[in-house]
Amino acid sequence: MASPDPVSEGTLPPGSVIVDDVVPPRAPWSAVIEAGRLLSIVDLEGNQAVDTLLYDAHDTSERYSVPDTIVAQGNVYLGEGSVLMSSAGRPLMTIVADGCGRHDTVAGACSKESNTLRYGHHTKHQHACAENFLIEGAKWGLGKRDLVSNINFYMNVPVGQDGTLGVVDGISRPGLTVTLRAERDTLVLISNCPQINNPCNGFDPTPIRVVITAPVGSE
Amino acid sequence: MTSAATSTATTEGARAHARSQAGTVVDAMPVLPARSYEKVPAGVDPELLIWAETVAGGGYTSKVISRGSTIRLTDRGGDACAHLLLYNADQPWERLNMADTVKVPWQAYLGVGHPLLSDQARVLASIVQDTSGTHDALCGTSSRARNEQRYGDGSAHGRSPAGRELLLLAAAKHSLGPRDIPPGVSFFKGSRVAPDGALEPTGPAVPGAFVELRAELPLVVLIANVPHPLDPREDYQCTTLEVLAWRGEPTRPEDPLWSSTPELERAFLNTYDYADARGLA
Numbered sequence: 001m002a003s004p005d006p007v008s009e010g011t012l013p014p015g016s017v018i019v020d021d022v023v024p025p026r027a028p029w030s031a032v033i034e035a036g037r038l039l040s041i042v043d044l045e046g047n048q049a050v051d052t053l054l055y056d057a058h059d060t061s062e063r064y065s066v067p068d069t070i071v072a073q074g075n076v077y078l079g080e081g082s083v084l085m086s087s088a089g090r091p092l093m094t095i096v097a098d099g100c101g102r103h104d105t106v107a108g109a110c111s112k113e114s115n116t117l118r119y120g121h122h123t124k125h126q127h128a129c130a131e132n133f134l135i136e137g138a139k140w141g142l143g144k145r146d147l148v149s150n151i152n153f154y155m156n157v158p159v160g161q162d163g164t165l166g167v168v169d170g171i172s173r174p175g176l177t178v179t180l181r182a183e184r185d186t187l188v189l190i191s192n193c194p195q196i197n198n199p200c201n202g203f204d205p206t207p208i209r210v211v212i213t214a215p216v217g218s219e
Numbered sequence: 220m221t222s223a224a225t226s227t228a229t230t231e232g233a234r235a236h237a238r239s240q241a242g243t244v245v246d247a248m249p250v251l252p253a254r255s256y257e258k259v260p261a262g263v264d265p266e267l268l269i270w271a272e273t274v275a276g277g278g279y280t281s282k283v284i285s286r287g288s289t290i291r292l293t294d295r296g297g298d299a300c301a302h303l304l305l306y307n308a309d310q311p312w313e314r315l316n317m318a319d320t321v322k323v324p325w326q327a328y329l330g331v332g333h334p335l336l337s338d339q340a341r342v343l344a345s346i347v348q349d350t351s352g353t354h355d356a357l358c359g360t361s362s363r364a365r366n367e368q369r370y371g372d373g374s375a376h377g378r379s380p381a382g383r384e385l386l387l388l389a390a391a392k393h394s395l396g397p398r399d400i401p402p403g404v405s406f407f408k409g410s411r412v413a414p415d416g417a418l419e420p421t422g423p424a425v426p427g428a429f430v431e432l433r434a435e436l437p438l439v440v441l442i443a444n445v446p447h448p449l450d451p452r453e454d455y456q457c458t459t460l461e462v463l464a465w466r467g468e469p470t471r472p473e474d475p476l477w478s479s480t481p482e483l484e485r486a487f488l489n490t491y492d493y494a495d496a497r498g499l500a
Contacts, residue, residue, distance in 0.1 A: 061397040066318075067359025070418060071448045076357065077416035087383070087400065089362030102416075106327070106357065108318020113340035116489065117323045117482045130338075145398040147338070149318040159412040163328030165321060 011099055011177040012211055013038050019212040025205035026127055026194035028136035031212060032057045033182040038096070038213040040179040041190075043154050045206035047170035049193035050153040051109045051129040053137075054084060054092045057185035060142060062086045066105050066149040076159060078103040078151060084180070087148075091183040099176040104157040107167060108149045109133065110195045119197045132191030140187055152193075153178055155200045169199045246459055247275035256463070260291065263465055270464035276457025277378075279385035279443040281392055283308050286499055287469040288434045290344070292406055292442075294351065296458030297426035300408040300447045302360040302382045304390070304400065305335060305343045308437040309497065311395055313339045317402045321356050323482050327412065329354040332479055334486055335404060335432070341490040342483075344432040345470055351428035353421050355409040359402040360386065361448045370455045379455035385443035393439050406430050408447035420449035435469050435490050437499065469494075 018037065022044070023029045033039050041050055054064040068085035070076050078084075080098040083091045095103075111130035115123035133147050154172040159165045194205050227233040249272040250256045256271035269288060274280050276299065284290070292301045307313040316338040321327045323336055331349050334342045360382025366373025373381035375388055383400065390399055407430075408422040444460040446452075470476050470487060478484045494500040 065359070065362075065402065067357065067402045067448070068362055068365070071358050071365070074418050074449075075416040076412050076418060087362070087397070089364030106318065107322045108316065111319075111338065111340070113338070113489075114316075114319050114323060114336075117319075117336075117340050117485050121485070144312045148401050149316070159327055159416070161414070163326050163412075165327045166325050167322075 011097070011175070012040050013097065013179055013213050013215065015213040015215040015218070017211060018214055019210070021210050023190065023192045023208050023210060025192060025207055027192050028132035029190040029192070029210060030136045030139065031188055033093075033186050033188055033212060035182050035184050036215065036218050038179050038181050038215060039093075039188060040177050040211040040213065041153055042209035042211070043100070043172045043176045044174065044209055046174040046176070047154065047172050047199070047202040048206045048208055049155040049195065049200040050208055051133070051191040051193050052151040052153060053133060053148070053189040055142070055146070055187040056086060056092065057187045060140070060146060060187060062088050062090070063146065063148055064092060064150065069105060076106055078105050084151065092186050093180040093182050095178060096181045097177070097179040100154055100172050100178060102156070102171065103178070104152040104155040105150070106159070106165065107152060107155065107157045109191065110193065115197065123197060126196065127194040129191035129193050129195070133189055136189050136191070152200070167198045167200045170202065247273045247278055260463070267465040267467070268463065269466055270462060272462045274442065274444045274460045274462060276444055276459065277380045277455070279389045279441070280462060281389040281439065281441045282464070284434055284438050284440060284464055285466065286434055286437050286494060287467045288464050289347070289467050290432045290434065290440065290462065290464045291429050293427065293429040293461040293463070294407040294424050294458070295427065295461050297424055297428070298456055298458040299444055299460040300457060301406040301460050302386065302403055302443045302445060303406070304386055304403045304441040306395070306439040307337060307343065308439045311393065311399065311439055313337045313341070314399070314401055315343060315403060317356055317404060320404070323486070324480065327356055329356050329404070332476055334483055336486060340486060341493055342435040342486045343438060344434050345476060346430060347433045347476070348429070348431035351407055351424045351430055353407060353409040353424045354430070355405045355447065357412070358405070358410050358418065358448050360405065360443060361445055365448060380445060382443045382445040385445065386441050389441040389443065405447060408450065410449055418449060420447060420451060422447065433467070433470060435487075436494065
């Protein structure tokens with residue numbers, strides 16, 4: 001793997017590193033995070049949307065739920081302290097540290113299909129996050145029925161007073177890190193977003209780093 | 220207790236007792252045939268009615284309807300909250316996608332002209348009339364866990380059923396399971412987003428307020444009538460919802476709605492493209 005980014009290095013939680021991967025631009029990634037372990041996502045070059053879905057590793061019919069999450073915290077934006085809830089209204093993961101300050105969970109993932117609506121039919125054959133979720137989810141027995149609205153780490157989607165909403169320029173920077181604690185054994189699917197038609201990746205998809213850590217004293 | 224004339228000690232008696240119940244009218248029930256419904260809205264041909272039902276607070280219903288049908292949901296008592304999920308009846312793996320429903324039109328608040336989009340970039344239904352203006356595309360429905368916390372019970376058989384429990388039952392009637400329940404939409408109760416992202420509940424709506432949805436594809440429609448998950452009141456309160464539907468035509472290119480925005484025009488093109496190839500246009 002690439003050498004660790006010096007900026008992000010200091011923001012990673014202490015403990016023994018279980019997995020340390022660089023996810024290339026446009027690529028998917030997945031892993032089961034055991035309860036109590038930490039998943040850190042490093043925005044290596046800045047303004048890279050990281051589309052993320054969560055499933056109870058032992059019963060994937062229970063999965064991340066946008067409504068349950070935003071209703072439980074009474075706010076549409078995710079940040080430090082946000083508890084990521086399941087469709088059954090139970091915690092899957094908690095954001096325990098966040099260098100960015102705000103993440104989206106309203107605007108969902110890009111797809112080849114929705115690209116035709118947002119930008120025109122010329123974008124139909126561009127790679128998209130739904131494709132990444134489908135191909136990576138298939139490794140775990142998940143299919144089309146299992147895709148639901150997701151989390152977009154490092155993506156900036158302000159909601160205006162009149163309800164206007166859209167993906168605008170990001171507020172992330174190179175090396176910023178967000179760290180999640182698994183409250184249960186959680187299957188995490190990531191799409192390192194390939195979108196090139198809006199500012200969610202600064203029109204230039206870049207790599208991210210994902211690190212799974214066992215906290216000190218948990219081994 | 221039953222009288223001697225309707226004693227249920229014998230099969231004949233039990234049959235007579237069962238049959239004697241026919242014709243009972245209650246507040247929440249389907250009316251068949253739908254065209255015999257007594258409160259048909261002005262301007263609607265009763266002969267075209269395909270669905271006439273009232274759903275009590277804490278209740279649910281579902282139906283498969285054809286492309287072009289119009290569904291009218293009416294908040295008769297001013298305190299209903301209709302939680303909906305929609306599926307393409309031809310291929311139920313294609314379903315309501317709330318993220319695309321707010322992202323593609325660049326708008327989180329629902330109103331006339333807003334499409335309810337599927338994950339395949341097609342219009343499942345269009346909002347064509349709305350006298351309420353108080354709806355919700357963000358907060359989904361209530362979970363059993365949340366209702367246990369809020370009201371002491373969230374089971375389908377209890378006194379304060381959670382929306383998700385009821386939608387699971389409605390889905391099961393179409394052989395759909397927990398994997399098939401995405402975030403949904405609710406009508407007559409809503410939320411607004413403050414500048415800092417805080418969610419604020421809105422409603423209750425006006426008694427008699429209604430919203431009309433035009434089915435742009437053949438649809439499986441699931442409806443639960445339960446309090447909004449942000450309902451601030453201590454008690455579980457929800458009044459009767461009226462559900463009507465009648466046959467009609469899907470949105471066509473000559474309808475101003477078709478080309479009202481570039482995104483919506485492409486969504487209608489995608490919808491027509493599918494329906495045409497499938498022989499449903």
